[in-house]
Amino acid sequence: MIRLLTLMALALLASSAAAEDYLHDKAEVEALLSGATLNGIYLRTQSAYTLEFRADGTLADKGGAAARWWVSDSGQYCREWLSGKLAGNKACMELMRDGNRIAIYSGGKKVAEGELSRP
Numbered sequence: 110m111i112r113l114l115t116l117m118a119l120a121l122l123a124s125s126a127a128a129e130d131y132l133h134d135k136a137e138v139e140a141l142l143s144g145a146t147l148n149g150i151y152l153r154t155q156s157a158y159t160l161e162f163r164a165d166g167t168l169a170d171k172g173g174a175a176a177r178w179w180v181s182d183s184g185q186y187c188r189e190w191l192s193g194k195l196a197g198n199k200a201c202m203e204l205m206r207d208g209n210r211i212a213i214y215s216g217g218k219k220v221a222e223g224e225l226s227r228p
Contacts, residue, residue, distance in 0.1 A: 131203040131214070133184040138204060141225070142178070142186065147211060149223015158221050186213065 132138050142162040151158040159171035168176040174193025181187055187201035203214040213221040 130205050131184070132206060135180050135182055135184050138180045138184050138186060141204075141206065141211075142180070145225045145227055147221075147223045147225055149211070149221055151221050152219060158223060 132141070144164045145162050147158070147160045147162070149158045150156070157171070161169045162178055163169070166177055166179060168178040168188055170176075170193070172193060174190060174195065176188045176190040176192075178186065178188045181201050184204075185201040186204050187199070189199040190196050200215060202220070205212040205214065209224050209226070211223060211225055212219050
């Protein structure tokens, strides 16, 4: 029982530390994404994932689906798909950054990761 409680406490501490690593500054996230392209992997399906974060607030994936994107006051990347199979889906997600590498988290789970590039 003590071992189980210890493992649960360690898991809680690890998730808390990860949450502290999310980007929280709205201006920083806007500057990071605006005009950039994310090339990576959508982890739920292990499929290639490309998003173009246009400076006008529009977003496109490599399949041609369109969305709008913005950054919440708490620094979350938000998007609403306007076309494609996810049309109407709206969500805000956390970002972690390591240089040009970005990880996208939803509900505390990493859902995508990749590298940001600029034209």
